[in-house]
Amino acid sequence: MTLATIGAGNIGKSIGVWAAKSGYDVIFSANNEQHAQDAARAAGGTAKAATVRNAVAAADIVLLAVPYGAAKDVLTDINDLLKGKVLIDASNALTADYSGLTLGFTTSAAEEIAKIVPEAHVVKAFNTVFAQVYASQNPKVNGNTIAVFYAGDDKESKAKVAELIAKMGFDAVDAGALASARTLEPMALLNIALGYGLGHGTSIGFSFNR
Amino acid sequence: MTLATIGAGNIGKSIGVWAAKSGYDVIFSANNEQHAQDAARAAGGTAKAATVRNAVAAADIVLLAVPYGAAKDVLTDINDLLKGKVLIDASNALTADYSGLTLGFTTSAAEEIAKIVPEAHVVKAFNTVFAQVYASQNPKVNGNTIAVFYAGDDKESKAKVAELIAKMGFDAVDAGALASARTLEPMALLNIALGYGLGHGTSIGFSFNR
Incomplete structure (x- = not known):
């Protein structure tokens, strides 16, 4: 299974490196090619860097890991390559x-992204956890497994994302249709408030007990 | 410390009964007096039933536990009694x-309620957990302590609510200013989606690991 990252910053690099460690063939891409090459070197193994178009063309799963404000331009450029592909949206606007x-x-970043690339199977995921947790490659805080929620409208695509989440060791929690991003994005804001303004730092996370 | 509930349905009764067990003097009130009396009997001890006005007048902390749509009318009737009092808003619109x-x-149920009773110290709390969990008097699911988030603009009032939450055995998590209800209310919606549409049932809850 090949995962391409668009963006090799805090989120793209850390999830990509962890995915590589979890058995995925990872191709990093970024506007700044040096960042993609650095991430590929950090991942080691079969990981490599490529242009955004080449990375996406070769991927089964594409992780969108650029700031929300940058998403529209990059997605418009690769719209033709995303037909039928899994596109993970990890962004928060x-x-x-x-x-x-x-x-x-009445909408969400995920739904706005789905409007830009309507033929991609957009799955919201990874947006409620700090990049520092991904960088740590530790899915637990104080012994409790952190939940990574995912939401989307295509069942098979969601299953692929759930598998990635679970292989990283997180608790993969199906949050429903893509419109559930309207709850997951505020949850990310709460996470950010708890981490920064309320002083808990970035080694934190929500669990879902059932 | 005297807690008055406005409403003695699933939320008002179950939190009130648990608060009584946790050492609070509880006065239940409801439009349907029989419901308030039933709740007081279930709580036992010093718990009693009263009219809404009498309950609120005697309380240190008031728990608003009516459907959001019913809040405006009842609050308008007791606006004069709420000056400087802690008003817990457990509602979801x-x-x-x-x-x-x-x-x-751009707003939240809690903020709208604060506009109706501007001299009360509104604290959002208890809205992200199912009433069935409160009825169970068990703050843990699978050994993990459930988080009850609270948010408000008055520090002393928040401390009183945090104490109540902690005495019930939950993890009391400060979510910041009252405007943070804009994240806690969508979180409740996620909880409801997980419990019902996604089939996890009502014995569920989020933990906050740090």
Whole structure:
């Protein structure tokens, strides 16, 4: 299974490196090619760097890991390559000071992204956990397994994302249809508030007990 | 410490009964007096039933536990009694089919309630956990302590609510200012989706690991 990252910053690099360790063939891509090459080197094994178009063309699963404000341009450029592909949206449409979301309630970042690339199978995931947790490659905090929620409208695509989440060791929690991103994105904002403004730091996470 | 409930349905009765067991003097009130009396009998000890006005007048902490749509009328009637008092808002402004919220993003049920009774110290709490968990008097699921998030603008009032939450055995998590209800209310919607649509039932809950 080949995972391409679009973006090799905190989220793209850390999830990609962990996915590589979990058995995925990972291709990193980024506007800054050096970042993609650094991430591929950090991942080792079969991981490599490529242009965004080449990475996406070769991938089974594409992880969108650029700031929400940058998503539209990059997705428009690769719209033709995303038909029928799994596109993981890990973004949060945050205000400049991280204190709020720039959209919500009647839509979500995930749904806006799905409008840009309507033939991709968009799955919201990985947005409610800090990049530092992904970088740590530790899915537990104080012995409790952190939940990574995922939401989407295509069953098979969701299963692929759930498998990736589970292989990383997280608790993969199906949150329903893509519109459930309207709850997962505020949850990410709560996570950010708890981590920064409320002083708990970034080695934190929600569990879902059932 | 005297806790008055406004409403003696699933939320008001179950939290009130548990609060009584945790050492609070509880006065139940409800439009249906029989419900308030039933709840007081279930609580036993010093618990009693009263009219809404008498209950609120005697309380240190008031738990608003009526459907969001019923809140405005009841609060308008007791506005004069709520000056400087702690008012816990446990509500979620749900659509009729429980699939969505009727407001959010630029406001929240808690903030709308604070506009109705501006001299009360509104604290959002108890809205992200099912009433069935409160009825069970068990703050853990699978050995993990469930988080009860609280948010408000008055520090002393928040401390009183945190104490109540902790005495019940939950993990009391400060979610910040009252506007953080904009994240806690969507979280409740996620909880409802997980419990019903996604089949996990009502003995569920989120933990916050840090």
